[in-house]
Amino acid sequence: MRMRKLVALLCLLACCGEAAALEPDQLFKLISPSVWLVRTFDADGLPRGAGSAVVIRPGKLITNCHVLGKASAFSLIKERVSYKGKLEEVDLERDFCLVSVADERFDAPLVKLADSDQLVVGQRVVTLGNPRALEMTLSDGLISRLQRDDDGQLEAIQTSAPFSPGSSGGGLFDMDGRLIGITQRINVSTGSQNLNFALPINWLRDLPARSKAQLDEYRAASKSATGK
Structure with missing residues (x-):
């Protein structure tokens, strides 16, 4: 039953194209499996x-x-x-x-993969992972900053979407349900808030x-x- 619902949702997305971004509840149904x-x-x-x-x-x-x-x-x-x-x-x-x-x-x-080189600051995103082994925890936020190396290559995606230890290895997704990064770390320094980082999915190519x-x-x- 669950697989039939997922197939139906994928068919709906194919028919609608890029007309509108998905709502968080729709995203969860799409990416959680x-x-x-x-x-x-x-x-x-x-x-x-x-x-x-x-x-x-x-x-x-x-x-x-x-x-x-x-x-x-x-x-x-x-x-x-x-x-x-x-x-x-x-x-x-x-x-x-x-x-x-x-x-x-x-x-x-x-999941479908996005081109992480095309990300922009302010873009809405969601994360899905298993913080503290609590299965399937969804959160949302924005891309806060795109961290680049000295050659201008993207090396980390900073996001306001919160996640916790145990979320490492989970997904950072755009609002079309495409994987844009792998959640890696949070900054837990005193006074730091919403400093969460993901690794760009384009690294898979290398x-x-x-x-x-x-x-x-x-x-x-x-x-x-x-x-x-």
Whole structure:
């Protein structure tokens, strides 16, 4: 039933084109099947931490590397359904990790990707993640600032949409339901408010090449940390 409703909503969006942005409740229905809770475990199978991940390809999800840490294993969870995850690609410098689910029963829909180079300050956005492992928490706000490096390349999206620890690896979406960034960190310094940051989704384009040099090193460090 839920999948039929999602298909109907997607068909409606295709018919309407870009006539109007979606309301938050419509956005939630559209994107929530694609955002999952990540739970990590140590070598003894004991819980280590939790975060979020977003489905970007069939059976493939993007999250922050710091969500996985040096865990021995991790699972993707939604509504008491759990799948074992596997690390596929890693970019520690940018904190981007691609994970996969091999189980053929995992049929979560993938989100559409926006061009994060086209973002503008003042643009309305929503976040969806699992703060403190509270599944499917939605918030909204604006793009407050676009942080660029010395070469003018986008390196962080500052937003007033609030999120909390556990939201790391979740999605920052535009009002058409397209993924524009991966929520990464909040500024908890004294006196700071609404300083929340996401990583630009266009970094996915570089992930395969950047991962080649880092994946073996990451797995070796994880193996050393767990002693297995």
